[in-house]
Amino acid sequence: MKIKAQISMVMNLDKCIGCHTCSITCKNVWTNRPGAEYMYFNHVETRPGVGYPKHWEDQDKWKGGWALDKKGELALRTGNATKRIFKLFYHPEQPELDDYYEPWTYDYATLIDGKRKNHQPVARPRSLITHKRMDIKWGPNWDDDLAGGDIARQDYDLKKISEDIKLEYQDLFMKYLPRICNHCLNPACVAACPSGAIYKRDEDGVVLVSQDACRGWRHCVPSCPYKKIYFNWQTNKAEKCILCFPRLEAGLPTICSDTCVGRLRYMGVLLYDMDRVKEVAKTADETHICDNLLGLLLDPNDPAVAAQARADGVPANVLDAARRSPVYKLIKKWQLALPLHAEYRTLPMVWYIPPLSPIAKRVEAETSLPEIDAMRIPLSYLAELFGAGSKAPVIRSLQRLLDMRRVMRTTDTGEPLPAQLPGGLSADDYKKIYRLLGIAKYQDRFVLPTLQGNRSQQEMQALQGGHGYTCPGGCC
Ligand code: SF4
Numbered sequence: 001m002k003i004k005a006q007i008s009m010v011m012n013l014d015k016c017i018g019c020h021t022c023s024i025t026c027k028n029v030w031t032n033r034p035g036a037e038y039m040y041f042n043h044v045e046t047r048p049g050v051g052y053p054k055h056w057e058d059q060d061k062w063k064g065g066w067a068l069d070k071k072g073e074l075a076l077r078t079g080n081a082t083k084r085i086f087k088l089f090y091h092p093e094q095p096e097l098d099d100y101y102e103p104w105t106y107d108y109a110t111l112i113d114g115k116r117k118n119h120q121p122v123a124r125p126r127s128l129i130t131h132k133r134m135d136i137k138w139g140p141n142w143d144d145d146l147a148g149g150d151i152a153r154q155d156y157d158l159k160k161i162s163e164d165i166k167l168e169y170q171d172l173f174m175k176y177l178p179r180i181c182n183h184c185l186n187p188a189c190v191a192a193c194p195s196g197a198i199y200k201r202d203e204d205g206v207v208l209v210s211q212d213a214c215r216g217w218r219h220c221v222p223s224c225p226y227k228k229i230y231f232n233w234q235t236n237k238a239e240k241c242i243l244c245f246p247r248l249e250a251g252l253p254t255i256c257s258d259t260c261v262g263r264l265r266y267m268g269v270l271l272y273d274m275d276r277v278k279e280v281a282k283t284a285d286e287t288h289i290c291d292n293l294l295g296l297l298l299d300p301n302d303p304a305v306a307a308q309a310r311a312d313g314v315p316a317n318v319l320d321a322a323r324r325s326p327v328y329k330l331i332k333k334w335q336l337a338l339p340l341h342a343e344y345r346t347l348p349m350v351w352y353i354p355p356l357s358p359i360a361k362r363v364e365a366e367t368s369l370p371e372i373d374a375m376r377i378p379l380s381y382l383a384e385l386f387g388a389g390s391k392a393p394v395i396r397s398l399q400r401l402l403d404m405r406r407v408m409r410t411t412d413t414g415e416p417l418p419a420q421l422p423g424g425l426s427a428d429d430y431k432k433i434y435r436l437l438g439i440a441k442y443q444d445r446f447v448l449p450t451l452q453g454n455r456s457q458q459e460m461q462a463l464q465g466g467h468g469y470t471c472p473g474g475c476c
């Protein structure tokens with residue numbers, strides 16, 4: 001066993017309001033420069049929808065991630081090294097600008113400097129690539145909030161499921177899916193890079209592209225099944241989400257997490273057994289990958305794990321953060337959070353608590369809560385996204401979210417609790433889940449070690465002065 005530490009994120013999808021604040025703050029900090037106009041290290045999709053870039057989940061088209069070969073060994077879907085050599089100068093699975101969108105600005109000068117005229121001045125769109133006037137045909141979040149339209153019917157996961165999902169007006173469902181690079185344990189982007197420019201940081205598992213070593217071969221772009229590597233057309237280098245590593249090193253969360261209006265993001269440390277990563281990624285039946293991935297994560301409060309972690313060089317402050325980690329509780333202890341498309345076999349380290357559908361009928365909310373399989377968002381759809389096709393992990397998570405509501409309702413009304421809750425946790429656990437999901441403070445949501453070690457997380461936050469939508473000093 002070789003124990004490594006990984007900084008991980010959990011997003012509670014029930015609380016995402018699709019405001020895109022996370023995308024805008026990330027854009028302003030990291031990709032607001034020439035060549036990076038179309039890049040969104042963080043973006044938020046409306047589901048059902050086609051996503052960004054369009055149809056990114058269609059791995060028959062893009063060949064992203066890993067598959068098992070005839071011998072049951074892991075193989076990149078873009079082909080082995082020899083096949084990829086022949087694609088050095090022409091890679092047919094590359095997304096093109098139209099798959100993202102052509103970035104544009106507006107002729108604002110006509111509004112500010114134009115001569116006085118009888119009609120209203122208009123700022124027309126102008127391409128940021130060619131600098132010519134353009135007609136806008138597609139853009140980031142073009143299908144925002146359009147979950148019932150024709151675009152929604154092209155949703156890859158909807159098309160995959162056999163049962164008839166109704167998209168009639170009265171049956172519509174919609175949710176938001178914020179996405180960043182998953183800083184995977186078995187990253188396909190790292191394996192595909194012919195220059196060895198992409199690497200996973202030893203100390204915290206952040207996946208980075210060395211701008212000095214990148215030769216612009218772009219093999220990482222199709223290989224990432226989440227399409228979270230972008231090509232900078234000015235520098236001819238690949239770029240990706242860096243998990244705000246300069247902030248992490250100071251014990252601060254990523255800018256998307258810090259500014260999240262819904263306060264739905266949690267960050268902390270996970271410990272995992274590096275020697276078993278390949279074995280889990282090779283799981284023969286892909287519907288078991290989610291549970292096997294949980295088996296890879298280690299209990300930081302187990303004395304044997306702590307001793308081994310220390311022997312493997314995990315620093316004391318990282319081990320301490322792992323013990324207090326909110327993401328460990330949400331992922332492993334309570335098993336509420338699930339990986340996105342685990343069947344890609346990259347072992348993603350950004351996790352999602354699936355959305356419990358709104359309880360539509362007031363009478364239901366006042367009498368009994370609805371059953372999981374009668375929820376508005378179809379289980380089979382959530383299973384495609386978060387269960388690698390299996391409903392079991394999604395049911396477990398949703399059942400526990402429902403049980404939490406039951407427990408909190410009886411706390412308020414004084415009604416007796418059922419002797420046994422179907423989700424299998426204790427009433428005390430559910431109260432702790434409520435606190436973490438509902439009313440957690442900044443220090444509860446983000447438990448990050450400072451990698452320099454000479455200042456605590458609280459000192460760094462105090463130096464920063466205030467953060468996002470949080471009171472200065474982190475009181476809420
Ligand atoms: S999600 Fe990130 S770490 Fe995982 S394969 Fe894609 S770019 Fe690499």
Ligand code: SF4
Nearest residue numbers: 016019020022260262
């Ligand atoms: S800032 Fe938070 S609530 Fe707003 S879109 Fe992003 S993840 Fe959702």
